Amino acid sequence: MATITTQDRAAAQRLPDEFLELSGSAVTRVVELVTRHWGAYGEKKRAQLAEALFPILERQMQPETRITDETRDLCEGLVAAWIFRQP
Numbered sequence: 897m898a899t900i901t902t903q904d905r906a907a908a909q910r911l912p913d914e915f916l917e918l919s920g921s922a923v924t925r926v927v928e929l930v931t932r933h934w935g936a937y938g939e940k941k942r943a944q945l946a947e948a949l950f951p952i953l954e955r956q957m958q959p960e961t962r963i964t965d966e967t968r969d970l971c972e973g974l975v976a977a978w979i980f981r982q983p
Contacts, residue, residue, distance in 0.1 A: 898982040900975065907933040908975035912963040915953045922954040929953075934975075937982065945978045 911929055918925040923946075930946045937945075952970055955961050 898979045900979045904933075904975060904979060905972055908972040909968045911949065911971045911975075912953060912956050912967050915956055916963070922950065922957055926950050926953050941978075941982065945975065948974045948978060 911933075914929055915925050918928060920928075926946045926949055927942075930942045930949070934942060934945060949971060952967060952974070956963060956967070
């Protein structure tokens with residue numbers, strides 16, 4: 897069982913902001929971010945994380961959507977749960 901580091905938590909909190917700084921489709925952005933921050937994990941495991949984060953981050957592309965602390969905390973929670981499930 898893996899543990900989430902301070903670096904993982906900080907990266908997860910920044911995901912919505914970094915997502916908006918990237919160009920390309922929502923899928924491309926999410927995959928790029930997961931690879932950037934958690935590239936040491938295998939491709940299948942990263943795909944699981946990207947799939948979990950996709951609906952949250954994709955919403956950020958809507959014009960009226962703002963990044964909130966709730967969104968950041970949700971990303972952090974998903975990343976933490978994902979890391980916790982890793983062997």
